[in-house]
Amino acid sequence: MTGNVRPENMARITDKKLADAFIEEQIKELRAQIGDGKVLLALSGGVDSSVVAALLIKAIGKQLVCVHVNHGLLRKGEPEQVVEVFRNQMNANLIYVDAVDRFLNKLENVSDPEKKRKIIGAEFIRVFEEEARKLEGIKFLAQGTIYPDILESDGVKSHHNVGGLPEDLDFELVEPIKLLFKDEVRVVGKALGLPDGMVYRQPFPGPGLGVRCTGAITRDRLEALREADAILRDEFAKNGLAKKVWQYFTVIPDFKSTGVKDGKRSFDWPVVIRAVNTKDAMTATVEEIPYEILNKITNRILSEVKGVNRVLYDLSPKPSATIEWE
Ligand code: XMP
Numbered sequence: 001m002t003g004n005v006r007p008e009n010m011a012r013i014t015d016k017k018l019a020d021a022f023i024e025e026q027i028k029e030l031r032a033q034i035g036d037g038k039v040l041l042a043l044s045g046g047v048d049s050s051v052v053a054a055l056l057i058k059a060i061g062k063q064l065v066c067v068h069v070n071h072g073l074l075r076k077g078e079p080e081q082v083v084e085v086f087r088n089q090m091n092a093n094l095i096y097v098d099a100v101d102r103f104l105n106k107l108e109n110v111s112d113p114e115k116k117r118k119i120i121g122a123e124f125i126r127v128f129e130e131e132a133r134k135l136e137g138i139k140f141l142a143q144g145t146i147y148p149d150i151l152e153s154d155g156v157k158s159h160h161n162v163g164g165l166p167e168d169l170d171f172e173l174v175e176p177i178k179l180l181f182k183d184e185v186r187v188v189g190k191a192l193g194l195p196d197g198m199v200y201r202q203p204f205p206g207p208g209l210g211v212r213c214t215g216a217i218t219r220d221r222l223e224a225l226r227e228a229d230a231i232l233r234d235e236f237a238k239n240g241l242a243k244k245v246w247q248y249f250t251v252i253p254d255f256k257s258t259g260v261k262d263g264k265r266s267f268d269w270p271v272v273i274r275a276v277n278t279k280d281a282m283t284a285t286v287e288e289i290p291y292e293i294l295n296k297i298t299n300r301i302l303s304e305v306k307g308v309n310r311v312l313y314d315l316s317p318k319p320s321a322t323i324e325w326e
Helices: 017-032 047-063 077-087 100-107 113-134 147-151 183-191 219-238 291-304
Strands: 038-042 063-071 095-099 136-140 172-174 248-249 258-263 264-277 309-315
Touching: 017 136, 017 172, 017 183, 017 264, 038 100, 038 113, 038 291, 047 063, 047 077, 047 136, 047 183, 063 077, 063 113, 077 095, 095 113, 100 113, 219 248, 219 291, 258 309, 264 291, 291 309
Parallel strands: 038 063, 038 136, 063 095, 136 172, 264 309
Antiparallel strands: 248 264, 258 264
């Protein structure tokens, strides 16, 4: 796609027919741009990078090299899904990098939210750079930039894009969805055959669970958070809330409170449920989850997640609160 301005006459992609036409056109453009060159893509498994990967696999097959960095802050089942969908089902050239220890060691004892973000961003670039250097003949770097990222160029996306690579790795950019809005990316993803779990995924911050495990991240608290989040997502899916609510997740604060367990006093963590609706993420309102569902989620978290003795529901709109806790 050339140019950074969406032409006024560009039709909004709202159905499969329009998506198929877009895909056909992109395949032609991508082949013309790339020729027999090799393309590198950081594949997080989020909607945007997944759609770019699927488009490129269609256009150039094994000339695409995807790198999936597991930084240990992904949700339960995500790294496995990336491998299953892209390597096993789509037969992509996928390098899976287990960088969990690297990230968690770097984050040890770091409690300042901005420092945590910086460490995660910088380490991500370092891991990706190392992988890029191991490969030969890469000429292009594909990115899942979308139109809102261009419109708000200081946007949140900068946190998980791989801008910031050293100058000697000066790849030519390939950005096939840069003129699309999010809803269009989803329609294209569906037409490309990506699973619903990927296409309709809620927004997930680049630093992942790192901003929801407040303060200094510890492995046991992170694991409790990941389990609680999986329970929340499971119950939202079962109760028809997953597609209705814009963003929903759990948070685990870095303090403990008293409880009782097996007749004795315990001292364990709370888990906070957050579920919000918004149009642009600048303001947000709280979803009114039916009480029975809240109750079911609470009981499951308390009985299934080790180290947790309380469940709280965050009733704060944005403003005054932000959507994330850090
Ligand atoms: P806040 O917490 O500022 O979040 O109300 C607004 C939206 O942005 C997402 N978010 C991030 N996304 N890197 C990202 O890629 C980040 O560091 C980050 N912080 C917040 C958040 O999930 C919400 O959708």
